[in-house]
Amino acid sequence: xxxxxxxxxGFGMVYRIVDLETGIPxxxxxxxxxxxxxxxxxxxxxxxxxxxxxxxxxQLYSTTVMRNHWAMSMQLLxxxxxxxxxxxxxxxxxxxxxxxxxxxxxxxxDIHSSFFLHQDVKPANFALGPEGDVYLIDFGLAKQxxxxxxxxxxxxxQRRGMTGTLSFASINAQQHRQLSRRDDIISLLYSLIYFHxxxxxxxxxxxxxxxxxxxxxxxxxxxxxxxxLCMGHSSLAACLQHAEGLAFGERPSYDLLHSTLASxxxxxxxxxxxxxxxxx
Numbered sequence: 536x537x538x539x540x541x542x543x544x545g546f547g548m549v550y551r552i553v554d555l556e557t558g559i560p561x562x563x564x565x566x567x568x569x570x571x572x573x574x575x576x577x578x579x580x581x582x583x584x585x586x587x588x589x590x591x592x593x594q595l596y597s598t599t600v601m602r603n604h605w606a607m608s609m610q611l612l613x614x615x616x617x618x619x620x621x622x623x624x625x626x627x628x629x630x631x632x633x634x635x636x637x638x639x640x641x642x643x644x645d646i647h648s649s650f651f652l653h654q655d656v657k658p659a660n661f662a663l664g665p666e667g668d669v670y671l672i673d674f675g676l677a678k679q680x681x682x683x684x685x686x687x688x689x690x691x692x693q694r695r696g697m698t699g700t701l702s703f704a705s706i707n708a709q710q711h712r713q714l715s716r717r718d719d720i721i722s723l724l725y726s727l728i729y730f731h732x733x734x735x736x737x738x739x740x741x742x743x744x745x746x747x748x749x750x751x752x753x754x755x756x757x758x759x760x761x762x763x764l765c766m767g768h769s770s771l772a773a774c775l776q777h778a779e780g781l782a783f784g785e786r787p788s789y790d791l792l793h794s795t796l797a798s799x800x801x802x803x804x805x806x807x808x809x810x811x812x813x814x815x
Contacts (some may be wrong), residue, residue: 542615546575546675547604551611561596562611565604575675576605582674583609585649591670611740612670613663616726622656623815625733631815636668636727636796643723644789645715646671650681654714657703657720658729680715688784689713692788701752702738703729709753717781720792724775731768770795 542549547566554561564578577598586592594610616635620627631714646653652701653660654676664670671708674697679729680689694711695752697704737755742748761779765772773795782789 546579550637559613561608564595564607564609565601566606568603568605572752574605576607579674579677580607582651582677583607585651586646586674589645589649591638591645591664591668593664593670593672593691610664612672615659615672616661616663616669616730617658619663627730627815632727632730633796635669635730636794639671639723639726640789640792640796642669642671643719646677647680647719647787650679651677651685652680652714652716653677653719655699656719656726657700672700688715691715697749702735703747706753706756709749710758713783715783715785715788717778717783717785720778720781720787721775724771724778727769728765728771728775731771732766734759736764741747770798 538551538553540548541551541562547564550563550565552561552563553559557638564576564579566574579679580595580598582596583593587595593612596608596610598605598607604760614622642661643653646698651674653671653674655673660673662670662672667782681687682689690713692713693698694713696711697708698709699705699718699722701709703722705714705725707718707721715790716788725735737752738750740755742751761772761775767774774792777791777795778787
């Protein structure tokens with residue numbers, strides 16, 4: 536039974552539904568058929584099938600065709616972190632920010648350990664789940680970075696356009712380069728810096744065209760001084776410097792990133808997680 540719309544993205548709409556047989560609430564993602572369009576939703580379902588069962592990833596229930604839509608039903612989660620952040624007046628206490636950051640980092644490490652890149656890491660693509668745990672969502676742009684046939688890392692090359700969301704995309708993404716694990720980490724750190732500052736400086740740029748806007752944002756990112764961008768948050772600055780210093784196929788030091796983020800937390804604060812009622 537279809538209920539209210541709870542979200543939308545570049546590839547379709549998400550609705551809250553109730554399974555009439557079990558009474559269990561679920562999320563239903565719909566993508567309309569279109570000429571010369573690939574079924575992005577089925578690609579996302581295939582990726583999610585590899586991740587289902589791992590903590591912090593939504594459970595996939597089914598895929599089907601509904602009239603003129605592809606459809607995928609999955610676990611219903613709470614609000615995304617962009618919504619939570621806005622509800623909190625665009626300000627998280629330091630311990631809340633870092634507790635969220637540690638969970639977000641773990642989700643990125645886990646998807647990488649499954650040989651997938653997310654490629655669109657941003658606050659809106661993390662959501663609160665049961666008991667306030669952070670879940671990574673929306674795998675429409677995800678791709679394997681290890682070739683299943685050869686077991687080798689994908690090659691570095693130029694792409695036709697940018698992959699991801701402008702505000703949180705890495706410099707490499709804006710330069711139309713093939714993405715790798717480092718770029719997911721950079722986008723994660725831009726998200727945490729956004730939580731720390733309340734904004735990112737390039738969010739206020741305006742352009743008369745998309746090309747001019749992207750060019751101006753890229754120049755701002757390239758000229759940013761890490762310490763200034765992080766506004767005194769030494770842990771975030773150290774993590775960003777590590778990520779930006781990685782070579783294309785190099786494995787990020789997840790342990791280093793985790794310990795650096797955690798360095799500002801006491802043992803008790805490490806137990807703090809996001810609450811499902813969106814309290815700040």
